[in-house]
Amino acid sequence: METAINIALAGNPNAGKTTLFNYLTGARQHVGNYPGITVEHKQGCCLHKQQGLSIVDLPGTYSLSAYSSEELVARNYIIDSRPEVLIDVVDASNLERNLYLTSQFLELGTPLVIALNMIDVAENRGMEINAEKLSTALGVPVVPIIARSGKGVDQLLDTVIATARAEQPPQPTILRYGSDIDQALNEMIPLIRDRDLLTGSYPDRWVGVKLLENDEQVLAQVREREPELSLRLEQRCQEVTDHLQQTTGVYPEAVIADHRYGYIKSIMRRNIVTKKFVGDRLYTSDRIDKVVTHRLLGPVIMAGVLLGLYAFTFSSSTFLVSLLESFFGMLSTTVDTFLDDGPLKSMLISGVIDGVGGVLGFVPIIMFMFFGIAVLEDSGYLARVAFMMDRIFHSFGLHGSSVMPFIVSGGIAGGCAVPGVMATRTLRSPKERMATLLTVPFMNCGAKLPVLTLLIGAFFADHQARYMFLATLVAWVVALCAAKFLRMTVLRGESTPFVMELPPYRIPTINGLMIHTWERTWQYIKKAGTVILGISILLWAMMTYPGLPQEEVAAFQEQRQAISQDLQRNGGNDRQTALEALSARENSAALRHSLAGRIGIALEGISQLAGIEWRTNIALVGGFAAKEVIVSTLGTAYSLGDVDPDASDSLTQRLANDPAWNPVVALAVLLFIMFYAPCFVTVVCIARETSWKWALFSMSFNTLFAFMMAVGVYQLGMLLKLG
Amino acid sequence: MQDLMVLAAVAVAALFVGKRLWQTFRSRQVSSCGCSCSGCDRSNANPQDCSLPRPN
Missing domain, CATH: 1.10.287.1770 (Helix Hairpins)
Incomplete structure (x- = not known):
């Protein structure tokens, strides 16, 4: 059996390479309506007329120089892996600029086929491109396509196969340079x-x-x-x-x-x-941008859009969230009814249902949030956000290219710091890159979303959208201030200029929105059902073992018997309350005696300064593995330490009713969670991109900074008697 | 019986989580597709499927 034909997709950023790749391979690679989304190559396959094609999606580049990582990734792949055919995806609506990269492919002598993409956009702008003439002029095949709809893709693949089977290899084009x-x-x-x-x-x-x-x-x-x-x-x-x-x-x-x-x-x-049209005609996108990216109106619109996104998320998901809460409550009651008391029942109720169920309970919020973000992203508005933020970034010593890593990491909420850290490869200045890389974990990634939603829902339920908006603003302000601090101290240096490309607005397709929303939501559910479930079981074990010593259990038993006898003889509510209080004391003593409880208590000496009690400490330590674990651990900790661990109260209710919590504590914890050490995977990613020294710096710097912030907020709040 | 089942569940969980952390730690490069983060929707196309037949 012969192997498939090796094809690589190359071209300028935002020319539609990943859209074509997804169309050809049926993959669902992330397509961003802004440049710089692909920083490493991705591979997939397709079958065309019984011919196997192995396809690689390369990062978008403007040239084949060695200035940036994506240019090097693309160039090295083309040279080292020698694809049999290189498909140069060219944005037909920006033909002249895109041909700059084409000219370099021609000089390299790689077998080339030009995919003239977005021919519809060019036509809408009044441009008619003669593909045959272009092909003759360049000496390579040119095929007009619309990657989004697949129009012309069959013809493109026919041409690719014909080029691969050509007997004569192409000769490098010789350009004259004076x-x-x-x-x-x-x-x-x-x-x-x-x-x-x-x-x-x-x-x-x-x-x-x-x-x-x-x-x-x-x-x-x-x-x-x-x-x-x-x-x-x-x-x-x-x-x-x-x-x-x-x-x-x-x-x-x-x-x-x-x-x-x-x-x-x-x-x-x-x-x-x-x-067809007059040369200086303003395109629709430019007209919209006149308002949307206006120096004064732009930020107001941006704030309105974000606030609208959060309001939509919370208002749309309320019913489904309460439905899920009821479902997990019912599940808890069912397990309680059918299983005898013992460690398995405890693990299932407190570890799995209260832990993982707590995380899964936020699925509707996550889903609606991701849907809203997909609309912003696919329409091209996110690129405008980046454009507007670019103006601000320079004041904080960061490069305009830093905006995208921040947005990818969760600038609007719901991203991920790992691709954010990797997206910093587009930055050429090492110091600017380092400052960006160390501050992107401050953004509200998808894993922090359920934690923020939990605390906001428990203590600031009347203004959820407003508080989520504030949390986003605070994340940006803190990240930019931290970057400024780093650029003024350990990473001192001048900021470099940057020109941001604004792609045209596009009407998002329902299919695209559904795919984006489902992919992200599914990742969340999958993570909850695998990693979070595993960690929840381990943390439950750490919160359960070692159990109380026999003599302490016996002492509690004696007290219980005494109260019960008294209750049988005299009856009365006071004794019933005393019995419940005794159970709570015993559960709390067991949790304190456990391994995790001891860790939580050991940290309480310091964490008390920020109003954080020992059970929350356990969750915060667990959160280093993955931020969602904070929710599952709080669920388990408050379930195990409860008067009745089998009660079906939601975690939101448990936290709201717990005397150790109040709005000031919630705010301090919220800030700490937003800014403390990044999760394990992000730390490893930072280490891979830089060194372990910087990864450890990131952990310690962020944790110290977050703690100081939490202490400040808690102490001030208590001083003002807001708690 | 409950103790045994709990022991088995904890052991499986420890193995699974340990393996995932070890893989992340040992891999040369943390792929943007492998983070399993909620906001990370990049999925890898399977390169092993590429050995498709090529008719002569």
Whole structure:
């Protein structure tokens, strides 16, 4: 059996590569209506007319330089893995700009097929593109497609297969870069060819061009393989640089870029694009942006949209949440009825139902929240949020590219810090990247959502949407202030300029919204049913064992008998209450005596400063594994320590009725949870992206910062007698 | 009996969670698709399915 044809999808950010990839493979990779969503390559397969195709989705890039990680990922994949056909996904509505990358693929000599995507958008803008003429001009096949609907994709795949089966491999296109650079290249190419310098991987002219562009990766390879020749080549490059500096005041890379654009201009002049409308016509997107991204109106609209999103989430989910609460209450009662008292019953009720059930109870809220976020994302509004935040980011010493990692991490609530940390790869300045990477975990990720919802629901139930909005604002303000602090201290340096691309608005498809919502909600349910369930059982065991010593159990038993006898003789409510109080004392003593209880109590000496009691400490420690565990652990801890552990009260009710809690404590705990150490997976991710030193710094810095904040809020709140 | 069942459940949970944490810790790269986070909806297409027949 022969293997499938290897295909790679490349192109500019937001050109529709991932949409095409999803269409071809049936996968559900995250598609963002903003650039920078893919930072590593993804693989999938499809079968076209009995031909197997192995497809790789590469990160979006504007060029094949070695400036950023995504450019390197794309370039290295094309060179090292040598796909049989490279599909260059080109945004037809931004043809000229997209062809810059195409020109570099042509120079590389990779078998190329151009997928002229979003041809419908181009037509709506009054542009008519002659694909045949474009194909003739570039010397490669060009197929117009609409990746979202799949129009033209069959023809694209036919062309891809034909290209893969072509007997003659394509030759690299030779572009002219002006007399100075061409002369230098003419001298350098024979030297490169004679010594076989990297020619196994790259065309010889391409190596020369990259050396003139001062490409660090190619330079390092040349230095390593041929140190002597490298000196000669570098010297020649320096001569060209000096000459160009003296004569034109620019560097060779700028001249090379100019000539590439010149090549594109010459192609575009061949009547490839016909414009039906007047050139300065404002597109619908631009008209909307005039209002939506307005300096004053924009932030007001943004705040309104967020507030609306949260109001929609809470109002739509109330009924379903109460339905789920009743279901878990009923489940608890059923288990209580059919099982004898013992550790299994305790584990099922307190560990599984009160623990995992507590997390699952928030599924409707999560689902509606994700639906709202999907609407914002798919319509293109999220990119506008990034654009508006970009203005603010520079004041805090961050790069505009930092906005996306923040949003991916949960800037609107509901993201994940792991892809957020990985998205920082798009930042070129190491210090800006580090500052972003260390502060993105401050965002309200999807795992923190149920915790925030729980505390807000228990103590600020009348204004849930407003408090969630405030929590989002606080997360942004704190993250930006922390970034500013880092940029002024350990990560001092200038911020670099950035140009943000705004994709056009699109009407989200129902199918797309449903897929996005379901995928995210399913991840939440799956995590609750696997990792959270496992951790809940372990934490239940830690909260149950070791049990109370026999003598203490006997002492409680004696007291119980005494009260019961007294109750039989005299009756009365006081004695019944005394019996309940005794049960509560015994359950509490058992929990305190357990391993987790001892850890919680050991931490209480410090945590009391923020009003955090020992049972919450257990949950906070567990939350390091995954933030949702905080909810499940609180559920178990308050169930085990309850007067009647089998009671079907929801965790929200239990917390609201507990004397150790009040709104001030809730606010302090809420802030601590929002900002303390990131979860285990995020810490590992930070370590992989940087080093363990920075990962440990992130844990300690965040925890210390969060604790100071919680102490401040609690002490101030108690001083003002708000508790 | 209840004790035995609880012991088995705790052992399975410990193995499962331990394996997941170890895999995360040991893997060379934490994939954006493997975080199992609620906000992370990236799913991996299975590269092993790629060995499809190619007719001559």
